[in-house]
Amino acid sequence: MRDDAPNSWESRADASSFYGFTDLPSVHQRGTVVLTHGKGPYIYDVHGRAYLDANSGLWNMVAGFDHPGLIEAAKAQYERFPGYHAFFGRMSDQTVMLSEKLVEVSPFARGRVFYTNSGSEANDTMVKMLWFLGAAEGHPERRKIITRVNSYHGVTAVSASMTGKPYNSLFGLPLPGFIHVGCPHYWRFGQAGETEAEFTQRLARELEATIIKEGPDTIAGFFAEPVMGAGGVIPPSEGYFQAVQPVLKRYGIPLIADEVICGFGRTGNTWGCQTYDFMPDGIISSKNITAGFFPMGAVILGPELADRLQAASEAVEEFPHGFTASGHPVGCAIALKAIDVVMNEGLAENVRALTPKFEAGLAYLAENPNIGEWRGKGLMGALEAVKDKATKTPFPGDLSVSERIANSCTDHGLICRPLGQSIVLCPPFIMTEAQMDEMFEKLGAALKKVFAEVA
16 A cells, blocks of 8 residues: 655655556555566565566566566667667668568568657558558548557557547547447457357458448558457457458558567467468567567568558658657667567467466456456456356446456556456566466456455
């Protein structure tokens, strides 16, 4: 619980900090958890309390909080060349090597990479690239962007417009021309008597009807997360991408895979698009690209988009877009090491090895009468709380059930994330079987406590 002394860490945080994506009633009651350091998958607060972080920071600290190789890569690059940009025909050698590596590990035979500082900026950049292409190729009306209800693509004005969350209405978003089609969550949105395959086909028909209604020549692109992350870990319904991609191809609409969360191993493969067996036209990457040790995002362009953008840029002598820290040499050095760590130090294999145990733990907790569904892929999963399991009726919003569960987990020394009526887990790739047992034991205790209070 919080310490209200004027010089306490909690009071100092309240006095000087403006919180984002934070349940303010919880902060007022409990105070901010102020952290000092991390070891492996654990984080430690100013009072010396340890927490198993089952959210990998914010999906991204997949190698833990003190990986010596990543720390050394950062130190060495800071000593060698601590900062630069990627403008005016100049970039660091680390930037060149990372671009080569990203194309090499991508599903593309060849391509090009453009750097940003976050996933939000990368999605924003990809939209500008598509708008730039439309204008350059004589189709300035190609401006509209299609995403899905409950998707999350970022918080800049453009990427927030792509995000299909109701809270964006508080900012007067989405901007005109951003369209949200159906969420591929069969458990929640499937109709009575509708099979999962029929649900998928209905979504594909809805997408095509939307394209025709809006005008195919006005659509610039379709963005989709392989697994919807901040929507509550929602894997696509059966055959979803195989149903929607032919629709997009029929109308010449690029498919952009937002791999900010799924990319670099989270679903059990390097890319979520590989897990779900589809080939996008471009990939948005962030988070795991540096294992959380540096803020970075990247747009990875497949061959066709790379060629078209190169031609369009050469026609006007440049692509007039970028960021001061685009392709930062330290970030690139860390990313090169992070990719090596995930792919060659056993982390990717550990994700695949632990997935059955992870799924079994979720399934066991889902036997609770107040858990309506467990879902997930690889090392990302969610438990959906319900008041009535048979009817899938959620708890009243004013009970803040998922927030209460997350707070109870914190009291038990576990960090997990509330998302809507769900509790989300995305443990780091270094987690052991014993730590996974600890995670489920503490989450189970929190569920028991909260459901006894509200059910």
